[in-house]
Amino acid sequence: METELPTIFSAKRTSYVRTSVIREILKLTVENSDILSFAGGLPNPSLFPKEVLSSVMESVIQNNCSTALQYGDSSGYEPLRIQIAETLTDLPWVSSSSISITHGSQQGLDILGKIFMDSDTNVLLEDPVYLGALQAFSPYHPNFFSVPMEPDGPNLYWLEEILSQNKIHVFYANPSYQNPSTYTWSLEKRVKIANLLDTKEIIFIEDEAYRYLDFEGKVYPSVSSFRKRNDLTFVLGSFSKIVSPGFRLGWVQIPDPYKNLFTAVKQGNDLNSNQFSQVVVSKLLEEMDFQTHLRSIQSFYQDKKDNLVSLLGKYLPEAKFSHPEGGMFLWVEYPKVSSKELMRRCLENGVAMVPGSEFSPASRSSSFFRMNFSFLSDETMEVGVKRIAEVYRDINT
Amino acid sequence: METELPTIFSAKRTSYVRTSVIREILKLTVENSDILSFAGGLPNPSLFPKEVLSSVMESVIQNNCSTALQYGDSSGYEPLRIQIAETLTDLPWVSSSSISITHGSQQGLDILGKIFMDSDTNVLLEDPVYLGALQAFSPYHPNFFSVPMEPDGPNLYWLEEILSQNKIHVFYANPSYQNPSTYTWSLEKRVKIANLLDTKEIIFIEDEAYRYLDFEGKVYPSVSSFRKRNDLTFVLGSFSKIVSPGFRLGWVQIPDPYKNLFTAVKQGNDLNSNQFSQVVVSKLLEEMDFQTHLRSIQSFYQDKKDNLVSLLGKYLPEAKFSHPEGGMFLWVEYPKVSSKELMRRCLENGVAMVPGSEFSPASRSSSFFRMNFSFLSDETMEVGVKRIAEVYRDINT
Numbered sequence: 097m098e099t100e101l102p103t104i105f106s107a108k109r110t111s112y113v114r115t116s117v118i119r120e121i122l123k124l125t126v127e128n129s130d131i132l133s134f135a136g137g138l139p140n141p142s143l144f145p146k147e148v149l150s151s152v153m154e155s156v157i158q159n160n161c162s163t164a165l166q167y168g169d170s171s172g173y174e175p176l177r178i179q180i181a182e183t184l185t186d187l188p189w190v191s192s193s194s195i196s197i198t199h200g201s202q203q204g205l206d207i208l209g210k211i212f213m214d215s216d217t218n219v220l221l222e223d224p225v226y227l228g229a230l231q232a233f234s235p236y237h238p239n240f241f242s243v244p245m246e247p248d249g250p251n252l253y254w255l256e257e258i259l260s261q262n263k264i265h266v267f268y269a270n271p272s273y274q275n276p277s278t279y280t281w282s283l284e285k286r287v288k289i290a291n292l293l294d295t296k297e298i299i300f301i302e303d304e305a306y307r308y309l310d311f312e313g314k315v316y317p318s319v320s321s322f323r324k325r326n327d328l329t330f331v332l333g334s335f336s337k338i339v340s341p342g343f344r345l346g347w348v349q350i351p352d353p354y355k356n357l358f359t360a361v362k363q364g365n366d367l368n369s370n371q372f373s374q375v376v377v378s379k380l381l382e383e384m385d386f387q388t389h390l391r392s393i394q395s396f397y398q399d400k401k402d403n404l405v406s407l408l409g410k411y412l413p414e415a416k417f418s419h420p421e422g423g424m425f426l427w428v429e430y431p432k433v434s435s436k437e438l439m440r441r442c443l444e445n446g447v448a449m450v451p452g453s454e455f456s457p458a459s460r461s462s463s464f465f466r467m468n469f470s471f472l473s474d475e476t477m478e479v480g481v482k483r484i485a486e487v488y489r490d491i492n493t
Numbered sequence: 494m495e496t497e498l499p500t501i502f503s504a505k506r507t508s509y510v511r512t513s514v515i516r517e518i519l520k521l522t523v524e525n526s527d528i529l530s531f532a533g534g535l536p537n538p539s540l541f542p543k544e545v546l547s548s549v550m551e552s553v554i555q556n557n558c559s560t561a562l563q564y565g566d567s568s569g570y571e572p573l574r575i576q577i578a579e580t581l582t583d584l585p586w587v588s589s590s591s592i593s594i595t596h597g598s599q600q601g602l603d604i605l606g607k608i609f610m611d612s613d614t615n616v617l618l619e620d621p622v623y624l625g626a627l628q629a630f631s632p633y634h635p636n637f638f639s640v641p642m643e644p645d646g647p648n649l650y651w652l653e654e655i656l657s658q659n660k661i662h663v664f665y666a667n668p669s670y671q672n673p674s675t676y677t678w679s680l681e682k683r684v685k686i687a688n689l690l691d692t693k694e695i696i697f698i699e700d701e702a703y704r705y706l707d708f709e710g711k712v713y714p715s716v717s718s719f720r721k722r723n724d725l726t727f728v729l730g731s732f733s734k735i736v737s738p739g740f741r742l743g744w745v746q747i748p749d750p751y752k753n754l755f756t757a758v759k760q761g762n763d764l765n766s767n768q769f770s771q772v773v774v775s776k777l778l779e780e781m782d783f784q785t786h787l788r789s790i791q792s793f794y795q796d797k798k799d800n801l802v803s804l805l806g807k808y809l810p811e812a813k814f815s816h817p818e819g820g821m822f823l824w825v826e827y828p829k830v831s832s833k834e835l836m837r838r839c840l841e842n843g844v845a846m847v848p849g850s851e852f853s854p855a856s857r858s859s860s861f862f863r864m865n866f867s868f869l870s871d872e873t874m875e876v877g878v879k880r881i882a883e884v885y886r887d888i889n890t
Contacts, residue, residue, distance in 0.1 A: 105696065107608060107614065110758075113757045164739050341768070353501045357501075365629070371741065372737075
C-alpha cells in the first residue's frame, strides 16, 4: 500500500514512500483490545529474559554507567561486536571490525538502500517479499524485479531467466523462515544460488533476522558463507527475535570495501546506535545461558505453530499452507474469496491478518494471508480462528 | 571533510556522503587516552541521574516489561509524547499527536532531509553550521546556501539578500547556543526572521537540541513560536544533553500536513524508536526533580566555561572568542596560524580540537576552532590549554 501522493511540498522520493498495513493494524489493535491479531510479528513477552535482566541492569548502572549513558562508536559497542562476530555469524572472514550495530536490522536495510539504490539500480526481490524491505528501499526508487518463491527457495528456472535477461545489481533475500512465507531455502539451493551470484557479480543482502527460529534448533549455513565474492555480500542479523525488540538492536556484516562508507552513512542517520541497550545486551549475552534460552523460544513457537495448524485443520480445512520449519508465521491461502473483502470483514468481526498483497512491490492481489502464531494465547487463537472461519463461510455461501 | 569518491559499486548519492572529523577524533581519543580532547560534544558523566535511574529500571522491569521489551508505535511511546508536548515545547498548536520520537535528534534531521531534499531543493544553512546536519542532508544532495552568523543570530542584511535573490525552500538553524559557535539568536531577530519566513513561505527546521543549556536557566521562545505559518515549521529536541545520550532519544514537532508522511518514512528507517529507553525516560521524567536537575547541569557548565575562559586568558591571550550564554562550546579564533597545521601539531602534542572548516558545506578554511568545555576536568583542561599554547607559540615564532 503506497501513501497517496503528498500534495504538500516534499522531495520527489516521498511519492514512493510506502505505509505499512501491519503497523496500522498494530495501532488499531492497541486502540481496540477486542481485536484478536494474527497480524503482527510480535515475539511472545513470556519469552523475554526478565529474571537475568534485572541483575544485569543493576550491574550496568553500578559499573558501566559512564559508557552506557554516553555517546558511542558509530560502528557499535566493541564488546558486543566481538560477541556477535564470535557467536552469531558463520562467515569465515568476519571479525568484530566487520560488524556494524544498527537500530534494528530495519536500519541496516535503510542504510544499504541509501548506499546502493538509485533510480537505475536493478534490485531483485523474493515474491512474496518482506514488507519492511519494501518500505526501506522504495524511497530510493530502484527498479524492482521479483523471483517466485517455492517452499524450498527461489524457483531456479525463473531466477536464471531473470539474471540472464537483466543486469541485476542487488539481490535482497530472507532465506531462513522468511517473512511472510516462512519458506526456507534448501541447502542445495543455497549453494547453487551463491555460485550464481558470484558468476553474475551480484551484491547480496541476506536478511537473517529469523536465523535462530528453527523449531528443531537447526541453523542453516548462510547463503553468503558459500560465496567466493565475499566483497559483495552483506548479512543482517537481529536481537529482536532472540532477546527482545525493545532494545531495537540488529547488526550488519559488512565486506571490507564498504566499511567506511557504511559508517559514514550510519553517522548521518543517527550518529550511533543506542549505547545503553548495547551495553545491556552485551552483559545479557555474558550472563544468560543463551543456548537454553534459544531452545525455549524454539520449542515454544513450535507448540504455537502446532496449535494454529490444528485449529485451522479443525475449523477451516479449506485453508491451504505448507508447514514451516521455523519462524513465527503461517502463509495461508484462502481460496475462492476476495482477499480485500475477507480482510475487511475479519476486522469488522474482531480479528486481523495481513493480506498477501502487502508483500509485493506492486501490491499485486493475492489469495494468501500472513498469520502470526507467536503472540496470541492458545485460547484466544481458537476464538480468532473461529471468527475467521465464520467470516469465510459467510462470504463463501 | 568528504569521503573520497567510492571506487566500489554504489548509488550516486554516496559521493556526497561526509565523514565526521569529530567522530574520527573521538575514536582516536578512545584508542589513545593520552590525548586530551576539546573535540567532542560529550555531556559530563557526573551529571547523569544515576541514583534515580536504578530504581526506575527496577520498576520498569517489574511493572512495564511487556511494553518496554516489545515493538512500539512508530511515532513513539504515548506517555512520553504527552510529557514532551506538555513540558518541553512552546508551540501553541502542539499536542502529543504532533510529536514523533526519533533515534536522537540526528534521526529527525535525516528524516527531514529525506522528506524535503532533492537535487533542486535550495537549503539555507547558518555559517558556521552544525556538522551533523551536513552529514544528514548531504546524501540527498540539495543546493546549500549559507548566511553569515553574528553572536546574536544571522546577519539580517545577508539573510534578506539571499532570500530576495533565491527561492529558498528550507532553512535549517540552531538558534539557541548553536553548535559549533554557541551563538544565540536574540529575541528581536527571532521575531523578525519568523516574519520573514512566513512572508517567503519557507519551511523552517529549528534544531533546539541545546535549548535548556542556558547558564542562567533562561529559556528562549522558539523562533517557530512566532510563526503564523505553523504548517511550515518543525522543531527538533533531544534528551541527550538534559538526560543522557545513552538513551538516544530525540523528538520532532511535526505540523499536521506532514504527520503521516513523517511516520511512514520513520517506519522505513527503523520501524520505531527504542521502546525500552522511551519507557525508562518517561518514568525518569516522572520520578526526578527535572528543574533541579537542569539547574545543576546549567551551573556545572557555567563553571566549566568560566574555567576555560580564564585558562585561555592566562595562557593564550591571543585567542579570540565571544562569551556564550549557554551550551558546551567556545568558538575560538586562533589568528595568524594555518588551522590545518595547528590541528595536526596539536594532535601530535596530545590535544584535540575541531577545526572550523568542518562546519561549512564546502569545508572552507577558517581560523576558528570549536572547543568543548563540558567533558574535561578542570585539571586536564589546564594541561590541555597549555599544550595548545605551546604549539601555537611554536608555530607563531
